[in-house]
Every structure is written in structure tokens, then in C-alpha cells.
Amino acid sequence: MTGEPTAQHTDAETAITVRGLRREYRGRPAVDGLDLDVRRGEIFALLGPNGAGKTTTTEILEGYRSRDAGEVAVLGQDPATAGPRWRARIGIVLQESADVSGLTVRESVRHFAHYYPxxxxxDEVIEAVGLTDKQNARAGALSGGQRRRLDVALGILGDPELLFLDEPTTGFDPEVRRRFWALIAGLRDTGTTILLTTHYLDEAEHLADRVGVIRAGQIVDVDSPERLGGRHLAPSTLRWRDAEGTHQLRSTAPAADVARLAARFGGEVPELTVTRPSLEDVYLDLIGAE
Known part of the structure; x- marks a missing residue:
């Protein structure tokens, strides 16, 4: 495509560039001509149903899985041939943690520090993820949220330019998830690029600068959560109540319609709500779900 960077010439603003990525299993494509760009310093959420190709794509980007075709550059290098120096520039937080249950938090972090140049x-990493008070506790005794913070500590220990987060808050209660979101947003604010895969659409909406939706091995749309799938242009739904009951209006000019309703009621419109399609509505439409 004219004017777009190829995978071998990733520019300074792009952390990941993918063109025409393909990977088949037993003759069936898991990833089928996928194109993707992730900008440096952003949180990019990759969404899609099970079997859509998310895991295969991220494992190729991490250098853990081979590809059948296509061009891939991650931090300017091909993960299939990149060496230890490149690997030290990325961090990976898998959905399933490494077994360090017998070590304390401090022992775990200090042990894995030896793997990086x-x-x-x-101690700064432990403080950054909010585990200073738990540094002498064994990993096996931590709560789910605390253990996930330890996973992130191990993922950022090498001071990565790019961090892969795979379903980081699965099983968290709402309060712990919110605290974890603040941690991830803080990493982005210090310049870390983050590729996030998640099934929680509210998580993507809260954290992601941009969202990509993958279906049948292809990216079907990429945009900010507010604009994905033309969400910002979709009609709003106005609901209100009067003596005759509840009323509903689909509107492409909600501000004007609210003003007309306010004039009719002489002020406040009883039980007025104005809603646009949610990210979930748009996502389900993009993946073709019923």
C-alpha cells in the first residue's frame, strides 16, 4: 500500500508493523492476511472471539511461534530471527503465571533480574507495582490481584519498550481490576508501549488508546474506543417519561432533540436518558455475532 511502512522499515513512531500475516494449522488459516500497526507509547487492545487468531498473532509477535507468510517487525526487527538483545527490549505477562510460589516476592524479582542485561x-519495581508491603510474602500466599501485580513486576523488570499483556485481569474483583488499570495506565504514561488482549470490553474502553478487532484471522477495524465501527456517528436513543408513559426516539441530532423536548416540558425532561451504542454493541456487530 502506497505511503505505508513495510515491516522491514518500521518508522520511529511505530512499535509493531504487520503486513499480510498468515499462519495455518492443518490446512486451515488461523491468521489470514492480517495487517496491523501499533504506535509507540500507546495501549493497543486486541479484541476478538475465541479462535479468531489473537493468541497466534501475539505469539508470532513475541517470537514464540513461526509464520507461514507475511512481514513482521517488532521494535524494528523480525521476531523470527531476532536475538537476545531484542528479547530484552520486550516484556511478556502471560495469562498463566510462572511457578514461583515457593519464593518470596523479593526473591522472585531479584532472581529474574539476572536474566536481563x-x-x-x-526494589523500585516492587514499589512500582504496589507490593512493597508484601515483598517478604511467598508468591503462593498472595491474593489473585497481588499475584498479577507480581507477574507485571517480572514483565517490566527488564525495562521493556514493549509489554505484552494477555488477559491480565481475568478473575479479578472490580476494585482490584480498577487498581490494576491504574498500574497499566501508569506504565503507558512512562513511555511503555502495551499490547493488551482482553475479553473485558470495559477494560479496553478504559485503558486503550486504540482498539483492533480480529475476526477469522483478519483485522476488521481499528480505531479509538469512541470511534470504533463508526460508533461516534451512530444514532442516539432518547428515552423520557410523561403522563402517557415512556417514550423512545432514535436521533442523529440528540442535542437538538433534547432542546426541543426541554422546550415542550418547560425545563427538565422527566427521566431523560441519552445513549449511544456501547462498545459491546459495536464489537458484536463487527464480529458478526447474533
Missing amino acids: KPRDP
Whole structure:
């Protein structure tokens, strides 16, 4: 495509560039000509149903799975051939944690620090993920949210430019999830690029600068959560109540219609609500769900 970077020439603003990515299993495409760009310094959420190709795509980007065709550049290098120096520039937080249950938080972080040429200070990392008070507790005794924070600590220990997060808050209660979101947003604010896969649409809407939806091995749309699938242009639904009951109006000019209703009622419109399609509505439409 004219004017777009190829995978071998990723520019300084792009952390990940993918063109025409393909991977088949037993003759069936799991990833089928996928194109993708992730900008440096953003949180990019990759959404899609099970079997859509999310895991295969991210494993190829991480350098853990081979591809059948296509061009891929992650931090300017091909993950299939990149060496240890490149791997030290990325961090990975898998859905299933490594087994360090017998070690304390501090022991775990200090142990994994030896795997990196220039690790961050272990005590600073522990403080960054909010585990200073638990640094002497064994990993096996941590709560789910605390253990996930330890996973992130291990993922950012090498001071990565790019962090892969796979379903990071599965099983969290709402309060713990909110605290975890603040941690991830803080990493983005310090310049870390984050590729997030999640089934929680509210998580994508809260964290992501941009969202990509994958269906049948292809990206079907990429945009901000507010604009994905033309969400910002979709009609609004106005609901209100009067003596005759509840009324509903689909509107492409909600501000004007609210003004007309306010004039009719001489002020406040009883039980007025104005809603646009949710991210879930748009997502379900993009993946062709009933």
C-alpha cells in the first residue's frame, strides 16, 4: 500500500508493523492476511472471539511461534530471527503465571533480574507495582490481584519498550481490576508501549488508546474506543417519561432533540436518558455475532 511502512522499515513512531500475516494449522488459516500497526507509547487492545487468531498473532509477535507468510517487525526487527538483545527490549505477562510460589516476592524479582542485561532496580519495581508491603510474602500466599501485580513486576523488570499483556485481569474483583488499570495506565504514561488482549470490553474502553478487532484471522477495524465501527456517528436513543408513559426516539441530532423536548416540558425532561451504542454493541456487530 502506497505511503505505508513495510515491516522491514518500521518508522520511529511505530512499535509493531504487520503486513499480510498468515499462519495455518492443518490446512486451515488461523491468521489470514492480517495487517496491523501499533504506535509507540500507546495501549493497543486486541479484541476478538475465541479462535479468531489473537493468541497466534501475539505469539508470532513475541517470537514464540513461526509464520507461514507475511512481514513482521517488532521494535524494528523480525521476531523470527531476532536475538537476545531484542528479547530484552520486550516484556511478556502471560495469562498463566510462572511457578514461583515457593519464593518470596523479593526473591522472585531479584532472581529474574539476572536474566536481563540492564534490569531495573528490583526494589523500585516492587514499589512500582504496589507490593512493597508484601515483598517478604511467598508468591503462593498472595491474593489473585497481588499475584498479577507480581507477574507485571517480572514483565517490566527488564525495562521493556514493549509489554505484552494477555488477559491480565481475568478473575479479578472490580476494585482490584480498577487498581490494576491504574498500574497499566501508569506504565503507558512512562513511555511503555502495551499490547493488551482482553475479553473485558470495559477494560479496553478504559485503558486503550486504540482498539483492533480480529475476526477469522483478519483485522476488521481499528480505531479509538469512541470511534470504533463508526460508533461516534451512530444514532442516539432518547428515552423520557410523561403522563402517557415512556417514550423512545432514535436521533442523529440528540442535542437538538433534547432542546426541543426541554422546550415542550418547560425545563427538565422527566427521566431523560441519552445513549449511544456501547462498545459491546459495536464489537458484536463487527464480529458478526447474533
